[in-house]
Amino acid sequence: MVSAEGARTAVGILGNIISLFLFLSPVPTFIHIWKKGSVEQYSPVPYLAALVNCMIWVMYGLPMVHPHSFLVLTINGAGLVIELTYLLLFLFYSGDQRERLKVVAAMLAEVVFIVAVALLVLTLAHTEARRSMVVGTLCILFNVMMYASPLFVIKLVIRTKSVEYMPFFISFASFANGVSWASYALIRFDPFIIIPNGLGSVFALAQLVLYATYYKSTQKQLAERKSRGEMGLAHVTVAEDSQHSTKVGTAELQNGHV
16 A cells, blocks of 8 residues: 555656646747747746746755755756756847846846845744745745736637637646645645645636637637638737747746746
8 A cells, every 4th residue: 555655755756747847848939049049029037937936946845944845846956957047048049238137137136035035044943844934935925926927818818719829738737737736735734835736726727628618719710810811820929929928838837836
């Protein structure tokens, strides 16, 4: 018979695999940037948000803060490296010097914030329970702020009656990821993991319901555009919607953060 700890480990490993897939979902965006040799209108904001989110969760997973959270530490450590890579590529391919300076300043501010939190927690909070509470509360706040992002794509889907900019597999993976990490937190109850992932599961489920609701109308719209010989909306409005679509894709990826 599988022990509770064994089941928790298995669920955590599954969560790591799904989260890694979500962390890597922006890779096509950066392949496009590499081929074009320019970041065009893509925004660095989602990657900056993901970076600080990974850093705070890495802190949460440290043994002196929240013991027995190795799988939380591993996936967010991997996410930290991936998001940092995205931002370095963004800096390399950005032709706007002012934009580069803004990104560098934001990254430095995030590092200073995390170092300050770490120093305060380790020096003023003398028990693991207090450290977990302080850092875990920050984790929830950061995740809740980022979980507001799917509201934009949900609003867009309802307004346009189209799921063209809401990829099914990302929404499904986000739902599976939220469920797996919520289950992980239930086996050994951890409110700081279950709250944000419970919210993430609800948002992802809402997207799946919308996908089922508007799938037929989306196909109808695409067929009508094709019959009129029009270019697809994705090609017509790349410059206008690239920033929005990047945020949407990254907002889906945020569900990969435990």
